[in-house]
Amino acid sequence: MAQPIIEFKHVAKQYDDTVVLKSVDLEIEAGKFYTLLGPSGSGKTTILRLIAGFLEASSGDILFEGERINDVPAEKRRVNTVFQNYALFPNMNVFENVAFGMSIKGKPKNEIKAKVAEMLELVKLGGYEDREISELSGGQQQRVAIARALANDPEVLLLDEPLSALDYKLRKDMQYELREIQKRLGITFIFVTHDQEEALAMSDWIFVTNEGEIVQNGTPVDIYDEPINHFVADFIGESNIVPGVMREDYLVSFAGKEFENVDGGMRPNEQVEVVLRPEDLDLVAEEDGKLVVTIDDQSFRGDYYEITAHDDDQNEWQVQATNPAVIGERRGLYFDPEDIHIMRLNESEEDFDARLEQYDDSEEDEEGADEQ
Numbered sequence: 001m002a003q004p005i006i007e008f009k010h011v012a013k014q015y016d017d018t019v020v021l022k023s024v025d026l027e028i029e030a031g032k033f034y035t036l037l038g039p040s041g042s043g044k045t046t047i048l049r050l051i052a053g054f055l056e057a058s059s060g061d062i063l064f065e066g067e068r069i070n071d072v073p074a075e076k077r078r079v080n081t082v083f084q085n086y087a088l089f090p091n092m093n094v095f096e097n098v099a100f101g102m103s104i105k106g107k108p109k110n111e112i113k114a115k116v117a118e119m120l121e122l123v124k125l126g127g128y129e130d131r132e133i134s135e136l137s138g139g140q141q142q143r144v145a146i147a148r149a150l151a152n153d154p155e156v157l158l159l160d161e162p163l164s165a166l167d168y169k170l171r172k173d174m175q176y177e178l179r180e181i182q183k184r185l186g187i188t189f190i191f192v193t194h195d196q197e198e199a200l201a202m203s204d205w206i207f208v209t210n211e212g213e214i215v216q217n218g219t220p221v222d223i224y225d226e227p228i229n230h231f232v233a234d235f236i237g238e239s240n241i242v243p244g245v246m247r248e249d250y251l252v253s254f255a256g257k258e259f260e261n262v263d264g265g266m267r268p269n270e271q272v273e274v275v276l277r278p279e280d281l282d283l284v285a286e287e288d289g290k291l292v293v294t295i296d297d298q299s300f301r302g303d304y305y306e307i308t309a310h311d312d313d314q315n316e317w318q319v320q321a322t323n324p325a326v327i328g329e330r331r332g333l334y335f336d337p338e339d340i341h342i343m344r345l346n347e348s349e350e351d352f353d354a355r356l357e358q359y360d361d362s363e364e365d366e367e368g369a370d371e372q
């Protein structure tokens with residue numbers, strides 16, 4: 001990758017004895033849409049605030065285009081932040097809010113006027129200059145906050161859960177629009193969310209955080225298809241996770257049977273966890289299944305039935321099926337070798353990446369290389 005626009009080298013943050021960020025390394029490439037995704041309290045906002053300069057790192061280096069910026073004050077960094085609560089100035093109208101940063105810098109009036117109009121067009125609020133903030137809906141206020149941050153021509157826009165206050169439909173629309181704005185401007189966006197669907201839909205690249213660490217980073221497809229551990233598999237999408245043993249490369253046993261699969265690089269008879277996504281499983285006739293299960297429950301989800309079942313080893317299975325099942329019935333569970341994903345216990349991200357590179361089929365390797 002070209003020189004990253006932002007880099008963390010062993011960046012840690014602690015308050016007294018409480019470590020909230022443990023030696024984080026990350027690289028952000030210019031012009032892409034990045035997401036920090038993780039549960040509440042996992043350190044996402046802390047990472048964002050360290051980039052913005054609102055917080056000081058306890059140790060480690062933060063670089064911007066290769067230069068150390070730990071001691072550069074927030075207002076001198078070429079980044080702007082859109083906050084969850086918008087943080088607009090309620091006593092100023094829309095024009096004054098968007099113009100604020102430029103006015104402080106003493107930019108000429110006609111330049112400010114043109115820029116405000118351009119930014120309001122960009123967020124689909126053209127002509128709203130004279131409106132008061134109190135006259136705007138939550139969604140419109142959010143747009144003003146984005147226009148205000150972008151009016152300063154940042155190289156990096158930081159967005160801290162900016163959509164969390166919006167209702168479902170508006171949130172979906174804004175996800176799409178933010179993505180369009182990022183593509184149009186071509187600047188770097190770093191977006192914080194705890195919503196995995198939002199992260200998968202919007203990002204070029206995701207950093208998954210947990211307990212003050214980045215546990216995995218990659219494209220949405222990589223992270224969904226190849227979660228590194230139980231936490232990621234569970235947090236990103238629905239997963240069936242069952243204990244297994246890797247007999248040899250491309251042969252795993254779980255639920256009392258052996259299955260061909262496409263993973264390798266483990267020790268013979270190594271204990272592993274096996275992930276199968278509910279949408280990759282099919283319910284078939286008992287004799288056609290790779291495993292036999294008994295149907296326990298089902299619920300209708302609009303475009304599919306979510307069915308729960310158990311096998312004879314008492315492993316629980318969730319299946320997304322287009323047709324309803326009969327509770328108590330014995331059915332076959334069918335899946336392909338490539339639907340089986342193997343996770344080693346306690347594998348580092350470095351070892352995981354190296355192993356995947358060696359054992360993934362060549363087609364996936366090529367896709368991965370294109371994304372980088």
Ligand SMILES: Nc1ncnc2c1ncn2[C@@H]1O[C@H](COP(=O)(O)OP(=O)(O)OP(=O)(O)O)[C@@H](O)[C@H]1O
Binds near residue numbers: 015039040044046
């Ligand atoms: N000033 C502080 N003093 C002590 N602990 C703090 C302070 N600020 C944050 N923390 C702790 O740091 C941890 C990480 O917080 P952070 O806000 O980065 O998490 P987050 O992933 O953004 O969570 P959320 O989604 O809830 O905003 C939390 O456990 C939080 O309680």
